Structures are given as C-alpha cells and as structure tokens.
Amino acid sequence: MGSNATTLTTRRRAGTVARAVDATKVYGRGETAVVALEHVTLEIPGRRFTAVMGPSGSGKSTLMHCMAGLDELTSGHVFLGDDDLSELSDKELTLLRRQRVGFVFQSFNLLPTLTALENVTLPLTLAGQKPDPEWLDAVVDTVGLGDRLSHRPSELSGGQQQRVAMARALVTRPQIVFADEPTGNLDSRAGGALLSFMRHSVEELGQTIVMVTHDPVAAGYADAVVFLADGRVVDHMVDPTAERVLDRMKAFGD
Ligand SMILES: Nc1ncnc2c1ncn2[C@@H]1O[C@H](COP(=O)(O)OP(=O)(O)OP(=O)(O)O)[C@@H](O)[C@H]1O
Numbered sequence: 001m002g003s004n005a006t007t008l009t010t011r012r013r014a015g016t017v018a019r020a021v022d023a024t025k026v027y028g029r030g031e032t033a034v035v036a037l038e039h040v041t042l043e044i045p046g047r048r049f050t051a052v053m054g055p056s057g058s059g060k061s062t063l064m065h066c067m068a069g070l071d072e073l074t075s076g077h078v079f080l081g082d083d084d085l086s087e088l089s090d091k092e093l094t095l096l097r098r099q100r101v102g103f104v105f106q107s108f109n110l111l112p113t114l115t116a117l118e119n120v121t122l123p124l125t126l127a128g129q130k131p132d133p134e135w136l137d138a139v140v141d142t143v144g145l146g147d148r149l150s151h152r153p154s155e156l157s158g159g160q161q162q163r164v165a166m167a168r169a170l171v172t173r174p175q176i177v178f179a180d181e182p183t184g185n186l187d188s189r190a191g192g193a194l195l196s197f198m199r200h201s202v203e204e205l206g207q208t209i210v211m212v213t214h215d216p217v218a219a220g221y222a223d224a225v226v227f228l229a230d231g232r233v234v235d236h237m238v239d240p241t242a243e244r245v246l247d248r249m250k251a252f253g254d
C-alpha cells in the first residue's frame with residue numbers, strides 16, 4: 001500500500017470517466033514476448049475529446065482494446081468509472097461492453113444486410129431494448145445521414161459508413177466511445193465531416209470520446225492529445241492545434 005498506483009486506484013479526480021493505472025500488456029511469452037504497454041497511467045476526462053497518437057506499434061490499439069474491455073492487461077488496472085475491469089466476471093464485462101462502452105473500428109464493421117438505421121440500433125436490438133426516441137433523434141440528426149438511413153452499407157460512401165458506425169457507438173449513450181483511427185480510410189472531406197460530428201457529440205451531446213489518429217489535423221479537433229512511444233506515455237498536449245502537433249511529431253521523429 002502507499003504506492004502511487006494504490007493512491008490512484010483509490011482516488012479518482014472528479015470528472016474522470018476512464019483511467020489506466022500502471023497498465024502493462026505483454027503479448028506472448030519468453031523470447032518472443034512483446035511488451036505492448038509498459039506501466040501506462042492516464043486519466044480520460046469526461047465530456048472531452050481526447051486523441052491518442054504515436055508511431056506504428058507504440059501500443060495505441062492495445063490501450064484502446066484494454067480500456068474498452070475487449071482485451072485483458074497482463075498487470076495493472078483499467079477503470080471505467082469506479083469499476084476495475086479486471087474484477088468483473090465475463091458476464092459483467094459483456095454487459096459493460098454492450099451498455100457502457102462504444103467502439104469504432106478502423107474497418108467499419110457494419111452488417112451488410114441491415115439498413116443504416118438498423119445498424120445504428122443494433123446494440124439495443126441485441127440487448128432487447130428499445131431506443132430512447134429523443135436520444136436516437138439527436139444522434140441521427142448529428143450524424144447527418146438524412147434520407148440515407150434506409151440504405152444498406154454497400155450503398156453508402158466510406159465516410160457515411162463510418163458515421164453510421166459512430167452513431168452505432170453512441171446509440172446506447174455509453175459512458176465513453178473509443179475510436180481506433182476512424183478517419184484512417186477516409187478522404188479529407190469525409191474525415192472532416194466525421195471529426196466535426198465527434199466534436200459536436202462532445203459539445204452538444206456531452207459524450208466522452210477517445211480517438212487514435214496518425215493525422216495532426218484530426219488531433220487538432222481534440223481537447224487534448226496523449227502521445228505514446230514504445231508502450232509508454234511520453235507526452236501530453238492540451239488544446240492542440242494541427243501545427244503544434246506536427247511540430248511535436250517532427251521534434252520526436254515519429
Ligand atoms: N495479438 C498480438 N500478438 C502479438 N503481438 C501483438 C498483438 N497485437 C499487437 N502486438 C504487438 O504489440 C505492439 C503494439 O501494437 P498495437 O497494435 O497496439 O500498436 P499501434 O500503436 O496500434 O500501431 P498502429 O499505428 O500500426 O496501428 C506491436 O509491437 C505489435 O506488434
């Protein structure tokens with residue numbers, strides 16, 4: 001007791017939605033072991049848009065997966081609110097992933113046989129719940145798909161598909177949304193529309209979003225940027241602009 005980790009475990013700053021405490025993730029064993037995360041401690045503030053940046057292989061996706069309860073840490077803790085994910089049963093974790101977390105993958109992961117609207121409400125359908133009509137309206141309005149809601153994913157552009165994926169992540173009104181390079185496959189116009197949507201979700205809908213990106217322009221939409229390198233947090237920037245993020249990347253050669 002009395003270590004830094006213990007202090008952080010028992011005390012959380014007001015407004016923190018999710019946090020990692022001394023999070024370490026090792027893939028494999030012995031000589032082939034890869035340390036993907038090494039003693040990562042960070043807090044994600046609520047109602048804020050946080051970007052995570054870092055070179056390829058620096059552990060960004062691993063961090064997202066572990067914080068979202070999609071993968072387990074080797075040691076350390078991740079919390080959602082006051083819940084330590086490592087203490088939850090499989091059933092509790094499934095419920096947490098379904099009800100309290102939204103995840104947007106780089107590949108859109110939409111179901112091809114469902115319409116855009118059916119894809120958006122899928123998490124509720126799976127949970128046997130009905131959408132809250134006001135919230136669904138707000139999300140669908142924000143996502144700006146208009147008359148394309150009845151179309152199937154194959155009839156939508158990449159940018160539209162990714163906005164459907166983002167609406168699906170928001171439909172359960174999760175405590176936090178993790179988005180792993182959501183603009184990676186989009187041209188700059190479609191990417192800009194998605195980023196504006198995320199910004200709007202944070203400001204108007206009070207959502208909390210964490211986004212992995214390689215793009216300084218995308219990071220410029222966030223309230224703060226966390227920089228990872230070799231599985232460690234190496235820097236933090238508040239109120240980033242694309243220019244400052246680019247300077248930071250040049251300085252560190254990533
Ligand atoms: N399932 C796995 N098994 C073994 N090693 C893995 C696995 N997943 C990731 N790694 C390794 O862990 C390290 C971190 O990977 P991670 O995918 O988190 O990086 P990243 O920052 O998301 O990279 P990128 O920008 O390329 O997506 C890398 O060295 C990677 O090779």
Ligand SMILES: [Mg+2]
Binds near residue numbers: 060061062
């Ligand atoms: Mg990745």
